[in-house]
Amino acid sequence: MKNIVKLFCILCLVSCKKDHEKDYIILSGEIANKIQDYIVVSINNTEIKDTIQLSSTGHFIDTLKVDNGAHLISHGKVYLRPYFEKGYNVTLKFDANDFNNTLTYAGKGAEANNYILAKRQKELKLIKNRKHFYSLSEKDYKETVAKIKDTSISLLAKNLKISNDFRKKELRNIRYEYINNLLSYEEFHNYFTKDNTFKVSEQFLPDLKDFDFNNGDDYLFSSAYKRILNINLKKTAKTLIEENKMPRDIANLKEIAAIQNDTIRNSLLYSESVYGITYTSSLDEFYKIFMEGSTNSDHKATISDNYKKLKKVEKGQVSPQFVDYKNYSGGTKSLSDFKGKYVYIDVWATWCAPCKKEIPSLKEIEKTYHNKNIEFISISIDKTSDYEKWKRMVSKENLGGVQLFADNAWESQFIQEYLIKGIPRFILLDPQGHILTANAPRPSEPELIGLFNELSI
Missing domain, CATH: 3.40.30.10 (Glutaredoxin)
Structure with a gap:
C-alpha cells in the first residue's frame, strides 16, 4: 500500500502538465473479489501494453503510454474494453463476481466510457439475446439494427461532455456497427436457425464500394471497423485460394501485407503471425511475407525469434526430447x-x-x-x-x-x-x-x- 501511495504522490506532481501535452494516461481502480493479483492492459489480444499489479485490497494505479483508441483490459476471465485518450486520468471499479452490474468509471475520461456502458445496455434491451436477434426475419432484423443505430446516435447527442475527438469517431463507429450487423446476419442466422440454405437478399447487404479500408484511426477506435476489414480480407483472400491454389494462411497474409496503412498492416500482420507461424506448412514463405510487409521492429524481432525456433522442428530434424x-x-x-x-x-x-x-x-x-x-x-x-x-x-x-x-x-x-x-x-x-x-x-x-x-x- 505504501508503494501505491508513493506512486500516487508522484503522479499528482506530474499531473500539473497540460493534458494536451501528455503522452500518457493515469489509470487507477479497485477490484472487489479479485481473481488474481494483476490486470493486463492490451491494444488487442496479442499486443500487451502493461501488466499492473493489484494491492492486497484490489487497488491499483499506474501510468500508461497509449495511443487514442479502444483497449482491452483482462482480469482472469473478466474482460472490458475502455476507451483511452492521452491525458486521461480515469478510475474504474468493479466486483469480479458481478462484473456486468458493477463496472463504473470516474475521473477524466469517465464520460466516454460510461457512454459506452449505457449504449451497450440499451443495445442489449433491443437485442434481448443473440438467438432471438439473429433468428429474426430479414425485415425485422434490419429494422432492429436501424433502431440500435438511431438509439446510439441519440444517446451520444445527449452526452455533451464527451470530447469532440471521441464524438466524431463514435459517429463513424455507429455506422460501422450498423454495417457489421448487416454483414454478420447470414452466418449467424444460419447458425441459430440451423438453416444452412438461407441466403440474404441482394438488396440487404451494404454497398462497400467506397468504404475506406485504410483508416488507421478508426481501426484503433472501432471493433466493428476491424470486423468489416477482416470480412473483406477473407473475401479477397478466397479469390487467391481458389484461383492460385494457395494455402489459406499464405493467402490471408498476402492480403494483409498489401494494406497501405502502416497502423493496420503492422497490427494485423502481427496478430495473424504470432500464432499462425506455429501452424503454417509453408514456414519460409510465411516468414518472408511477414518480414517484407511489416515495418514494426519489435514485431519483426518476435517473429524472427519464433522463425528460428520453428526451423529447428522442421521435417527431418531430430525431435526435441521429453524426459521422465x-x-x-x-x-x-x-x-x-x-x-x-x-x-x-x-x-x-x-x-x-x-x-x-x-x-x-x-x-x-x-x-x-x-x-x-x-x-x-x-x-x-x-x-x-x-x-x-x-x-x-x-x-x-x-x-x-x-x-x-x-x-x-x-x-x-x-x-x-x-x-x-x-x-x-x-x-x-x-x-x-x-x-x-x-x-x-x-x-x-x-x-x-x-x-x-x-x-x-
Whole structure:
C-alpha cells in the first residue's frame, strides 16, 4: 500500500502538465473479489501494453503510454474494453463476481466510457439475446439494427461532455456497427436457425464500394471497423485460394501485407503471425511475407525469434526430447523409450474442449492401428495442481495409448521447443526420432489415415 501511495504522490506532481501535452494516461481502480493479483492492459489480444499489479485490497494505479483508441483490459476471465485518450486520468471499479452490474468509471475520461456502458445496455434491451436477434426475419432484423443505430446516435447527442475527438469517431463507429450487423446476419442466422440454405437478399447487404479500408484511426477506435476489414480480407483472400491454389494462411497474409496503412498492416500482420507461424506448412514463405510487409521492429524481432525456433522442428530434424514424464500406468516415460516405432503425439489438457472433441476419433485410430509399428502418446499440459483431475479423466474416459503428464504445463521444455501456443497439437515422428510433421492432422481429419498409408504404417 505504501508503494501505491508513493506512486500516487508522484503522479499528482506530474499531473500539473497540460493534458494536451501528455503522452500518457493515469489509470487507477479497485477490484472487489479479485481473481488474481494483476490486470493486463492490451491494444488487442496479442499486443500487451502493461501488466499492473493489484494491492492486497484490489487497488491499483499506474501510468500508461497509449495511443487514442479502444483497449482491452483482462482480469482472469473478466474482460472490458475502455476507451483511452492521452491525458486521461480515469478510475474504474468493479466486483469480479458481478462484473456486468458493477463496472463504473470516474475521473477524466469517465464520460466516454460510461457512454459506452449505457449504449451497450440499451443495445442489449433491443437485442434481448443473440438467438432471438439473429433468428429474426430479414425485415425485422434490419429494422432492429436501424433502431440500435438511431438509439446510439441519440444517446451520444445527449452526452455533451464527451470530447469532440471521441464524438466524431463514435459517429463513424455507429455506422460501422450498423454495417457489421448487416454483414454478420447470414452466418449467424444460419447458425441459430440451423438453416444452412438461407441466403440474404441482394438488396440487404451494404454497398462497400467506397468504404475506406485504410483508416488507421478508426481501426484503433472501432471493433466493428476491424470486423468489416477482416470480412473483406477473407473475401479477397478466397479469390487467391481458389484461383492460385494457395494455402489459406499464405493467402490471408498476402492480403494483409498489401494494406497501405502502416497502423493496420503492422497490427494485423502481427496478430495473424504470432500464432499462425506455429501452424503454417509453408514456414519460409510465411516468414518472408511477414518480414517484407511489416515495418514494426519489435514485431519483426518476435517473429524472427519464433522463425528460428520453428526451423529447428522442421521435417527431418531430430525431435526435441521429453524426459521422465509421469505415466498414468505407473513410473515415468521418456521420448527415447519409443525409438524404433513411429510416434503420434497428442498434446492436450483436461480443460480444452477441442482436445476432448478429438478423443472418440483418437480411440478409433488407436484401435485400427493396434499392434502396428506406431505408438500413440498423449501428453497433458494441465497444471500440477490438476494432476488428480487428469488421472480421473483418463480413467473415466478410458483413454488408451500412453498417457503422460508434462513436467511444467505450458512451460515444459518439450512444449517450448516445439513453440506450441495452442492445443490440441499433434506431432508425428519416424522410428529414428526424426520429425515427419510438427503439425500432424488431427485424428478426426481423413488426411491422417492418408499420411499413415503413405508411410505404410
